[in-house]
Amino acid sequence: MLKPLLLAALLATPALAETPTVPVIRVHDEKRADVSPLLFGQFLEIASWGERGPEAYADPETGELPAAVVEKLRELHAPLIRFPFGSDSRFLDWTDRVAMPGRPAPVSLERGEGGLTNRFTYDHFLRLCEELDAEPLLVVKSWDAVFEGGDAVAADAQQAANLVAYTNAEVDAALPPAQLALAALRAANGRIQPYGVKKWQVGNELFFGLNDRGDRDFYWTADPEEELEALADAIVTRYTAVADAMLAVDPTLQLVAEGEWRSERGRELILGDPRMKERFAYVTNHAYGPWKTNRLRRGGELINASTLDEQTLTAFGAFYPRGLDAEGRSRGLDDWAIEAAEAHGYRAVATEWNWNGWGDFDLTHPTVAAHARALGTAGYLNGMLRQAEHVAFATQSMMLAESWNIGGVQGDPAEPGSVFLGPSGAATALYAELHGPELREVTLEGMPEPLRVDLTRAGGVIGPQIPVVDATATAGPGVVYVHAVQRRFDAELAVEIRVAGLDPGLVAAVAVHSLVREADHERPFASTVRRSVEVDAAGREAIAVTLPAASVSVVEIRHGG
Template identity: 35%
Template sequence: MSHAMDKPAPAALASVSAAGEQTGTEPIRLTIGTKRENPVDARLFGQFLERASFGEPGPEGALDPATGALREDVITLAQGMRIPLVRFPGGTDVDYTDWRDLVDGAAVPGKRARELIGHTGKAIGTRFGLDEYFAFRDRIGNQTILVVNLLDALAKRLPLEVAARRAAGLVAYANARPDPRLDEDMRRWPELRAANGHPQPLRCEFIQLGNEWWLRPFTEAAQQALGKPSRAELTEWYRQCLHAYIAAIRAVDRDIGIIIDGDPGPLVAKELYEDPILRQEVAFLALHRYGPGPVDRIARHGVDGDPGPVKPDEWWWAWVGSVGSRDASGHNLALGMAVDQARSLGYRVACTEWNWNGYGFHRLRVPAGDHRVAAGLGAGGFLNGLMRQGDVVGMATQSLLIGTSWDIAAILVDQAGAISQRLPSGLVTGLYARFHGDDRLEARIDGARLVDQPLTLGFGDRGPQRITALDAVVTADQRRLYLHLINNERDRAPLVEVDASRVTTASGDVSLHRLVPATTGRDAMVEEQARTSMMRGRLTLHLPPASVTVAEITR
C-alpha cells in the first residue's frame, strides 16, 4: 500500500537528508518511504585480490608452505565475507607484466616464470597464478574481473596486433573451448588450459583493459611513443588501440564484459568515450577512489600548512570524512560528480579500487591517535554512497582482500604466517555483502547532528566539509528491509526512532548485525549480534558509539 511521505525529501543527489542538531537526549527520526530510488547490485561489495611488486605480495604471502596453495584459514575467512566479485591479478603492475608468466607452459613449455618484474623494477613471485586464483574462486563462488596489459600497445612496446591478441589470449585461456573456428594461435590457449587440468572453461565474467590510465608514467609512455603528439592525435591513438583490443577479444568471446578506465588523464580528450564502438562494446568505465592519502599533508579551513594544535575530535572527524564525496546534507556520495559523464553517455561505472587508505603517519608532528575504527566508519559511509549512486555504479572491488604489509587488507597475515588482524574496512564490506537488499528505498533523517569539519587530509578537497553524525541508507528485497546505519559519533549513543509503517505494518523481532570497537584482542572492531522488536512497522534503535549497524527487518 503506497503513501506519500509526510515531508517529501528535498530533491538532491542523495535521498537521505539531515536537518537540525541532536541535543544528546532527543532521538533521531528515520522515516522510510515506498519510492524505489535505484537498484543496488550485490557486486558493489567485491574485493581486489592484488599482487603488487611494490610492497604487497598479497596472496603470495598467505600460501601454505607445504602445499603451495592458499591457506585454509584464509579461505575460511574469505568465505565468511560472501564476496560477490574479485578483481585479479593486479593494478599498476599489470601494464608492465605478461599474464602468461602466471600460467604453467604459457611462455616456456612445461614451466612457469619464477617471478614477475613490476613497474618499479621489483620482483614478485608467481606461485599464486591464474589456475590457483580460479581454484580459490571455486571455493568462494564469486564473479571475476581479470586485468590485462594495455600499455604494451599504447606505448608501442609491442605491435598493436600482437598486444591485442596477447590480451585476447587471456580471455581464450579462461573462457574459450577448442573451437575449430578459432585460429591456431588462439586454440592453443584452451588446449593449454586442458593440459593444466581444466578441460572446461574457467568462466571469467569481465576483462579490464589496463589500469589507471591517468597515472603520469602511463600517459607519458603513450605520449612518448608517438613523439609528442597533439591531444587529438593521442586521443585517436587510444581509440585505435581500444578498437583493436575489443575486436581481438570479441573474436574469442562475444559475451565477456569489457571494462576500460573512466579517467584518461589530462592528455587525452574525454570525447574518447563518445566513440560509438566503445559505447556499444564497453560495459563499465572504471573509477578509483582512495583517501586520505598522505596524512601529514593537512589543511585547516582549506589552507595548507601548519594546522596548529589538533584536537582529538578534529582528528576523529577528519578520519571519518576522508574517503568519498559528500552532498550538501553531509552524507557520503562515494564517487560524486565523477560519474556524470558515464551516466550521460549510458555507461555503467565499476569502482575497481577504493578504500580508506592513509599513509605517512610517521611524519606527523602532532599526535593523531588510533584511526582504525574511524577508517571502518569511513569505509561504511563510502559503501552507503555507492548504494546511493546505484543507478550508475554497478560494481566495486575494495583494495585489498589479502595482505601481509599494507594495513588496508581485509585479511592481514603477519610475516610468521598467522592471521594477525581483520581490518575494519574489510569487516564492514563483508557485513554489507551478507546483509543488503537489491533496491534502495526513499528515506529521510531528522535530528541528526551535522559536524563542520575544519581539517582536510592528504589529497582531499580543500573546500568546507560537513559530515552527518548518522549516515543511513535503506535497502530492500521482496522479504526484508535492511537499515544501513553508520553512527559516526565517537562517544555518543543516539536513539533512532524508525518509522517503516509505509513499507510494512509487521510486528516481531528485528535482527541487528553490528560492528563495534573491540575492547580486547588485536582487531580494532568486532561483529556482534543483537535483537530488538518492532510494533506495526515502528521501532527504536540504540546505536553504540562509533558503530556500523545493519538492522534486518522481515516485512
C-alpha cells in the same frame, strides 16, 4: 486578545507539532533503484612494489592458500573478485602465472627491477572464485599499445587474446593453433571445461601515461582542435584493437574501459567515440583517500596530524575516501563517472577503491584512527548505494594483505590461522552480507547538530560540518535494511526507525548488527569488531534502536508483509 491568539496559532502549527523528540530515520516505501549485488566485490591484488597479497600466503609447493585464509576470505561475502594486478599490468607477462609442463614457476620482473614469484596462478584464482561462489574479473595489459603504438599494439592485443583463450576457449574451438594450444594447456593443468570468465578490464589507470610522458597538457590542450581529435582518435584506435582481439576469441565478453583520462574534453572524445561504445559495457572510476597525511591546518595554522583528538580523528576518518556532497552525505563514485556513463550509455564501476591513508594521524590513538576507516568505508558504500541506478559493480582494493593496512583480510603469512578482517574489509563484509535488492529513499529528522571540524588538507576543507549520521536503506521480500554510520566518538545515539507502508503488527524481528571499536585491542587494525543486538519491536510503528558510538550499523527488520 493578541497574545492568546498568537499562542494558539503557534500551538496549532503542524511543523512544531511534528518535530521529533528522538532522531528519526524515515524509510520510504517507493523503490528508487535496483541494487546490484556486485557492489561489494574485492580486488585480490598482487602488487610487486610492496604487497604480494595471495602470493605471500600461497604454499611454496602447491600454490594453494591455507584453509584458514580461505575461510576468512569467505567472511567478506565477496560476489565479484578482481585479479591479479593494477598498475603492474604494464610490466608483466600473464604466461608467467600459469603452470607449464617441465617449467619451474618463473620469477617475473618486478617493475623491471627485481623478482616476483608466481606460485598463486590464474587456475588457483579461478578455482578460489568457484569455492567462494564469486564471479571473476580479470585485467589485461594495454599500456604499451595505447602509448607506444606500432608493434606494441599487436603485442598487447595478442597477450590479452591469448589469456582469453586460456580461460574461455573450448579445447576443440575454431581458433588459431597457438590459441588452441592454450586451451589444451588449461586442460593439462586440470581444467578441461572453460572457466567462462565474462568480465575483463582492458588496462589499468592509463591516465597516468599522460603524466609519465610529460606532455599531459599537450594531450588535452592541443591547438588547433584537429590535433586534439587526432590524438584521441589514436588512443581509441589502439585501445579498441586490444578489445577486438579479445572479442575475436570470445564475443560474449563484458569489457571495462578506462574512464578517467584526467580531462573532461579527453573523456568526451574517447568515451563518446562509437568504436568504444560498441565494444565496452563499463567505464571505471578509481577512488582512494586521503593518502599520506602528516600535516594539516587548523584555523590556517599548520598542525601535526598526531595531535588530533579522538572525536576529530573519528570525523576525519569518516570524511574520506571521497568527502561529502552538497547535502552533507558521503560521496560514492565521482560525479564525472556517473555523468560520463549516463551520457554515453555505459554503466559506471569502481574497480579499485578504499579508505587508503597513512601518516602521523595513526600515532597517538591507533585503535581510534584504525576504526575510523570503517566509518569512512561505510560512508563510501552508502554513497554507492545512493548511485545504485548507475553503478553496476565495485571491487575494493585489496582483498588479502600481508603488510598494507588496506587489506580486507590482513595478517602474517607465517601464522595464517591468525588472519583477521581489517576495518575497511569488515565494513564491506557487513554490507555484502546484509542488504536488499532494492534501494529505498531515506530522510533524517531531528538529528543532533553536525560535528564541526576546522581542518584543511592540501588546500581542501575537511567538513567543516560533518553530519552525525549518514544512512541509506535497502529492502527485499520480508526484510528492510537500514545502513547507518554514527560518527560521534564518545556517545551512542538513540533513534527511531519508521518504515512507510509497514504494518507494525507484521514486524517479526529486529536486530542491530554493528561494527564497534575494541579500545584495548593489541592490534589496532583488528580492533573493529562486530556486535549484534536483538530489539523488541513487535507491534510498534516507531522501531527504537541505539546506534553505538563511532559505529557502522545495519538494522535488519524482518516482517511478514
